Amino acid sequence: MVHNICLLEVKPTVTPEQLETLMVETRIRLLKIPEINNLRVGKKIDIKGNPYTYFFSMDVENLDKLKYAQDSAVFTQFQKQVLEPFVTKLATYQYEMEPGKDVRYS
Numbered sequence: 793m794v795h796n797i798c799l800l801e802v803k804p805t806v807t808p809e810q811l812e813t814l815m816v817e818t819r820i821r822l823l824k825i826p827e828i829n830n831l832r833v834g835k836k837i838d839i840k841g842n843p844y845t846y847f848f849s850m851d852v853e854n855l856d857k858l859k860y861a862q863d864s865a866v867f868t869q870f871q872k873q874v875l876e877p878f879v880t881k882l883a884t885y886q887y888e889m890e891p892g893k894d895v896r897y898s
Contacts, residue, residue, distance in 0.1 A: 793851055793854075793888075793890055794851065794853070794854060794855055794857075794858055794886055794887070794888060795849060795850075795851050795886065795887045795888075796849060796850050796851075796852065796858055796884065796885070797847060797848075797849040797885050797886075797887075798847060798882060798884045799844035799847050799882070799883045799884075799885075800844060800846055800879045800881065800882050800883075801843050801844050801845055801879065801882075802814070802846065802878050802879055802880065803878055803879070803880050806845070806878050811845065811846065814846065814874060814878055815833050815834075815835065815846060817874045818833045818870070818874065821866060821869070821870040821874065822850065822866075824866050825861045827852055827853070827857040827860055827861040827864075828850045828851075828861055829850065829851040829853075830850060830851040831848065832847075832849045832850070833847070833848045834846060834848075843881065844883070851889070858886070
């Protein structure tokens with residue numbers, strides 16, 4: 793099982809209402825992708841020291857399923873319509889969640 797986390801910094805002009813809409817749209821759109829499990833979306837609490845305004849994370853069965861999900865039309869539309877207008881910086885990380893599993897085969 794692979795956990796994918798995306799940390800996002802939004803433009804300074806994004807209002808709190810727009811951030812809420814961004815979070816809702818993230819949930820609505822990404823939950824349409826069957827390969828995505830356990831979707832989480834949140835906004836930062838600590839104002840100091842953390843440049844990332846919000847995050848989303850998801851579990852997928854393996855890296856192939858992650859690639860399939862990210863190459864899907866739904867994810868591509870999500871990036872263009874939801875992320876690109878509001879996000880200035882994006883950092884993405886993947887973690888293997890099964891102890892003892894060789895990450896080369898995730």
